[in-house]
Amino acid sequence: MKAVGVLENLPTSNVASFVDFELPDPVARGKNLLVRIHGISMNPVDFKERHDIVGKLAEPAILGWDACGEVMAVGDEVTEYKAGDMVMYAGEINRPGCHAELQLVDERIVGPKPTRLTPEEAACVPLTALAAWEALFDRLEIDRLTDENTALLIIGGAGGLGSMAIQFARQLSKCKIIATASRKESKDWCLKMGAHHVIDHSKNLKEQLVNLDHDTVPLILNLSSNIPYWETMAEIIAPEGAICLVASTKAKLDLDLFMGKSVRINYELMFTRSLYATDKMPAQGDVLRQVAKMIDSGTILHTRTEGMGKISAANIRKGHARIEAGQMIGKATLSGINT
Amino acid sequence: MKAVGVLENLPTSNVASFVDFELPDPVARGKNLLVRIHGISMNPVDFKERHDIVGKLAEPAILGWDACGEVMAVGDEVTEYKAGDMVMYAGEINRPGCHAELQLVDERIVGPKPTRLTPEEAACVPLTALAAWEALFDRLEIDRLTDENTALLIIGGAGGLGSMAIQFARQLSKCKIIATASRKESKDWCLKMGAHHVIDHSKNLKEQLVNLDHDTVPLILNLSSNIPYWETMAEIIAPEGAICLVASTKAKLDLDLFMGKSVRINYELMFTRSLYATDKMPAQGDVLRQVAKMIDSGTILHTRTEGMGKISAANIRKGHARIEAGQMIGKATLSGINT
Numbered sequence: 001m002k003a004v005g006v007l008e009n010l011p012t013s014n015v016a017s018f019v020d021f022e023l024p025d026p027v028a029r030g031k032n033l034l035v036r037i038h039g040i041s042m043n044p045v046d047f048k049e050r051h052d053i054v055g056k057l058a059e060p061a062i063l064g065w066d067a068c069g070e071v072m073a074v075g076d077e078v079t080e081y082k083a084g085d086m087v088m089y090a091g092e093i094n095r096p097g098c099h100a101e102l103q104l105v106d107e108r109i110v111g112p113k114p115t116r117l118t119p120e121e122a123a124c125v126p127l128t129a130l131a132a133w134e135a136l137f138d139r140l141e142i143d144r145l146t147d148e149n150t151a152l153l154i155i156g157g158a159g160g161l162g163s164m165a166i167q168f169a170r171q172l173s174k175c176k177i178i179a180t181a182s183r184k185e186s187k188d189w190c191l192k193m194g195a196h197h198v199i200d201h202s203k204n205l206k207e208q209l210v211n212l213d214h215d216t217v218p219l220i221l222n223l224s225s226n227i228p229y230w231e232t233m234a235e236i237i238a239p240e241g242a243i244c245l246v247a248s249t250k251a252k253l254d255l256d257l258f259m260g261k262s263v264r265i266n267y268e269l270m271f272t273r274s275l276y277a278t279d280k281m282p283a284q285g286d287v288l289r290q291v292a293k294m295i296d297s298g299t300i301l302h303t304r305t306e307g308m309g310k311i312s313a314a315n316i317r318k319g320h321a322r323i324e325a326g327q328m329i330g331k332a333t334l335s336g337i338n339t
Numbered sequence: 340m341k342a343v344g345v346l347e348n349l350p351t352s353n354v355a356s357f358v359d360f361e362l363p364d365p366v367a368r369g370k371n372l373l374v375r376i377h378g379i380s381m382n383p384v385d386f387k388e389r390h391d392i393v394g395k396l397a398e399p400a401i402l403g404w405d406a407c408g409e410v411m412a413v414g415d416e417v418t419e420y421k422a423g424d425m426v427m428y429a430g431e432i433n434r435p436g437c438h439a440e441l442q443l444v445d446e447r448i449v450g451p452k453p454t455r456l457t458p459e460e461a462a463c464v465p466l467t468a469l470a471a472w473e474a475l476f477d478r479l480e481i482d483r484l485t486d487e488n489t490a491l492l493i494i495g496g497a498g499g500l501g502s503m504a505i506q507f508a509r510q511l512s513k514c515k516i517i518a519t520a521s522r523k524e525s526k527d528w529c530l531k532m533g534a535h536h537v538i539d540h541s542k543n544l545k546e547q548l549v550n551l552d553h554d555t556v557p558l559i560l561n562l563s564s565n566i567p568y569w570e571t572m573a574e575i576i577a578p579e580g581a582i583c584l585v586a587s588t589k590a591k592l593d594l595d596l597f598m599g600k601s602v603r604i605n606y607e608l609m610f611t612r613s614l615y616a617t618d619k620m621p622a623q624g625d626v627l628r629q630v631a632k633m634i635d636s637g638t639i640l641h642t643r644t645e646g647m648g649k650i651s652a653a654n655i656r657k658g659h660a661r662i663e664a665g666q667m668i669g670k671a672t673l674s675g676i677n678t
Contacts, residue, residue: 138579139603226594239615240477248598252591255565255604259587262611264478265594265604272601276578 001025002337003100004313005060009053012321017050018313021060025102028075032104035069035087038119040098040311041304041331042066042319043127043160048248049093050320064097064316065090065271067105068113068122069336078107080285086113088288090127093271099311101337108281109274111288114295114302121302124160124331128303129291130284131246131270132165139244139266140219142173151214153236154179155201156223158186160331161246163193163303165221170194171299175219178212180205189329193301205232217241227251237263244268305330311337340364341676342439343652344399348392351660356389357652360399364441367414371443374408374426378458379437379650380643380670381405381658382466382499387587388432389659403436403655404429404610406444407452407461408675417446419624425452427627429466432610438650440676447620448613450627453634453641460641463499463670467642468630469623470585470609471504478583478605479558481512490553492575493518494540495562497525499670500585502532502642504560509533510638514558517551519544528668532640544571556580566590576602583607644669650676 002022010017028034046063053061068088071081081087089110091098113122136142142152152169156162157179169177171194179190180201187198199208201224209217216238222229226249233243234257242264258265273281294300308322309315311334319332341361349356367373385402392400407427410420420426428449430437452461475481481491491508495501496518508516510533518529519540526537538547540563548556555577561568565588572582573596581603597604612620633639647661648654650673658671 134601139601239611239617240619245594245598248595250595253594254588254591255584255594255606256587256589259584259606259608260611260614262473262478262606262608264606267594267598267601267603269598269601272578272599275599278578280579 001101003060003062004311004316005062005099006050006053006057007060008056009051012317012324015317017320018317019060020313026104028073028078028104030075031077031106031108032075033071033078033081033087033107033110034073035067035103035105036072036336037067037069037098037100037103037311038336039068039121039123039333040064040066041120041124041160041333042323043331044323045093045127047320047324062096062099064099065093066123066127067091067098067103068119069103072102074107080107081110086119087111088113088122088126088292090130090270092274094275099316106274106281107285109284111285112292114292116296117302120307120333120335121304123333124302124304125291125295126288127270128160128164128331130287131161131268132168133287133291134270135221135244135246135268136165136168136173139268140221140242142169142175142219146173146175148174148176150174150219151176151178151217152219152221153209153217154195154221154223155229157181157190157193157195157198158329159223160303160328162223163189163330165223166190166193166195167300171294178209178214178217186329206236209236220244222246225249226253230254231257234258237261242266303330304333306332308332308334310335340440342399342401343650343655344401344438345389345392345396346399347395348390351656351663354656356659357656358399359652365443367412367417367443369414370416370445370447371414372410372417372420372426372446372449373412374406374442374444375411375675376406376408376437376439376442376650377675378407378460378462378672379403379405380459380463380499380672381662383662384432384466386659386663401435401438403438404432405462405466406430406437406442407458408442411441413446419446420449425458426450427452427461427465427631429469429609431613433614438655445613446624448623450624451631453631455635456641459646459672459674460643462672463641463643464630464634465627466609467499467503467670469626470500470607471507472626472630473609474560474583474585474607475504475507475512478607479560479581481508481514481558485512485514487513487515489513489558490515490517490556491558491560492548492556493534493560493562494568496520496529496532496534496537497668498562499642499667501562502528502669504562505529505532505534506639510633517548517553517556525668545575548575559583561585564588565592569593570596573597576600581605642669643672645671647671647673649674
C-alpha cells in the first residue's frame with residue numbers, strides 16, 4: 001500500500017519533511033478492522049508527534065489520528081463491524097496512523113460514519129469529539145444537572161477541539177459557556193457553535209469575566225498552552241473549581257497557586273484509554289456512536305472548514321504548516337490516496 | 340483574656356518563639372459563637388503558619404486550629420447553638436486561633452462535642468476529620484460503591500490526618516486501603532486504624548505494591564511532602580487515576596508526567612470553604628455532626644496519643660517542636676488556660 005511517512009523532525013519548509021513510500025498491506029487479526037482510508041483530518045497532535053521524533057528513524061513513521069473509511073476485512077474477534085461498513089475513528093497513538101491507503105484499528109474505539117456526512121467531514125469528528133467528551137463529562141464532570149449559572153470557560157474555543165466542546169456543552173449541559181477567541185471570524189465561529197459569550201484571550205481575562213458578572217468561574221477547559229494562562233487560571237478559578245488541561249507544558253509549574261482554593265486539575269489525553277487498554281476503552285466506541293446519531297439528527301455540526309486535496313507527502317506537509325501556525329478555525333481535511 | 344501568640348518566626352529552641360499575653364475578651368456577633376477553650380490539639384498547619392510569618396508583627400498572632408470548648412455567648416444570627424453547649428471545630432485560617440482562653444468561631448463550621456470524649460480527645464477530631472472527609476469524598480470521590488479491588492494508597496498513614504482518613508475509608512467505602520509507615524509502632528497504628536496493608540515509604544513503593552498484586556493504584560492520598568513522591572506517584576498511579584495532595588510544595592513541578600495517563604490532581608485545603616465563605620461552608624458543620632455520631636457509636640476512634648499540659652507559651656513551644664520533627668503518631672493535646 002501507499003503511505004506518507006516522516007523520517008526525522010524537519011521544518012515543513014523542507015520538502016524532505018514528509019516522504020511518499022510503499023509498504024506491504026497490513027492484515028486484520030483479533031479485534032482489528034482493516035480500513036481503506038477515504039478521508040482524514042488534521043490535529044495539533046500530528047505536528048507534536050513529528051516534533052517528538054529524535055534523530056533519524058530506520059523506517060518512516062506514519063502519523064495521522066482522525067480518519068473515515070470503509071472496512072475491508074475484520075479480525076477473528078471482531079463483533080461490531082463487517083466488510084463494507086463505513087467507520088470513523090481517531091486510532092491509537094502507539095500504532096501507525098491514517099496517512100496511508102489502509103490502516104488497522106481496534107474495533108472498540110470505532111464508530112459508524114454519520115450517514116449525512118462525506119468521509120472528509122466525518123474524519124473531522126472522532127479525535128475532537130472523544131477529547132471534548134472526555135474532558136467535559138469524565139474530567140470536568142459537567143452534566144445535564146449543571147445549572148445556567150455554572151460558568152464554563154473554554155480557552156481557545158475556535159479550534160477543532162474547542163468547536164466540539166462548545167457544541168457538547170451547549171447540547172448536553174446547562175452551563176453558561178464563555179469561549180475565548182481573538183479574531184472576528186473565530187469569535188463568530190464560537191458563537192455559531194453555541195457559546196453564550198466570547199471574550200478575547202489576547203486581553204485581560206479577569207476583567208472581561210468581571211464584566212460578565214463572573215469574578216471567578218468554577219470550570220475551565222484550557223485548550224491552549226498552559227504556561228501563558230497559569231497565573232490567570234489560578235486567579236479566575238473559583239474555590240473548589242476544576243480545570244482540565246489538554247496540552248503538555250514542557251516546563252515545571254507552580255502547583256501551590258491552586259492549593260488555597262482546593263482546585264482540581266485534570267489532564268485529558270484522548271489516547272490514554274487505548275494506550276493502556278483500560279476497562280473504559282470501549283466507552284470511546286460508545287461515544288462515537290452517540291455522536292454519529294447527534295450529527296445525523298442535526299444537533300451537532302461537523303467542523304470541516306477546508307479541504308487540502310488528497311493524502312500525499314506534499315499535501316500533508318502543507319497541512320502541518322497550517323496547523324503549526326495555530327490559527328485554524330475548525331478542521332482541514334484530505335481525501336484518500338488514489339489507487 | 341489570656342492567650343499565647345507569636346511575634347516572629349523563631350526556632351522553637353528560642354524561648355521568645357511564643358509569648359503569653361493578655362487582650363480584651365472578644366464579643367460574639369452575627370453567626371459567631373464565643374467559646375471558652377477546654378482542649379486543643381496540634382497539627383502541622385500550626386508550624387507552617389508560624390514559618391510563614393515575615394518580619395516582626397506589631398501584635399502577637401494567635402495560632403491553633405483544633406479546639407473543643409463551651410459556648411459562652413452567641414451572635415444574633417446564630418441558630419444551631421446556645422450558651423452551655425460543648426462544641427468542637429477547626430476554625431478559620433484568617434482569624435485568631437485557639438491558643439487562648441476564649442475564641443470566636445462561625446457556627447457553620449462547628450459540631451457538637453462527642454459525648455463520650457473528653458474535651459482534649461474531642462479537640463483531636465475537627466481539622467483531621469474535615470480534611471480527611473473532604474479529601475476522600477469530595478476530592479477523590481470514594482464512596483460506598485467503590486469495590487474491594489479499588490486500591491487507595493495513603494502516603495503517610497500514621498499521622499493525625501492519615502489516622503482519620505484510614506478510619507473513614509474503612510468505615511464508609513469498600514476500598515482496599517494500603518497505608519505507608521516506616522516504623523514498627525506507626526505500622527501497627529495504621530493497622531489499628533483499619534488499613535488492610537501497610538508498606539514502607541522509606542523503601543521502593545512500586546515494588547511493594549507489585550508484591551500486593553497492584554502494578555498501579557487508582558487513588559492516592561498523599562499526606563506527606565510532594566517532591567519526594569512526585570515521580571513515584573506518576574509511576575504508580577493508574578490511567579485515569581486521581582491523586583489528592585494536602586501539602587504545599589514550594590517548588591515548581593513537572594505536571595507533564597501525569598498527562599499520558601490523564602491523571603486528576605486535587606488539592607485539599609480544609610480552610611478553603613471558610614476562607615472563601617463558599618456555599619459548601621455549612622457542609623463542614625454537617626460533617627462534624629456525622630463524625631460526632633460515629634464516635635459516640637464507637638465506629639470511629641479519636642486519635643489522641645499524648646497530653647502536653649495546659650495552653651501556655653512554654654507548652655505550645657514544646658508542641659511545635661514535637662510536630663516539626665514529623666514523627667507524631669496520632670495527635671498531641673493541651674488543656675485550657677487556667678482562669
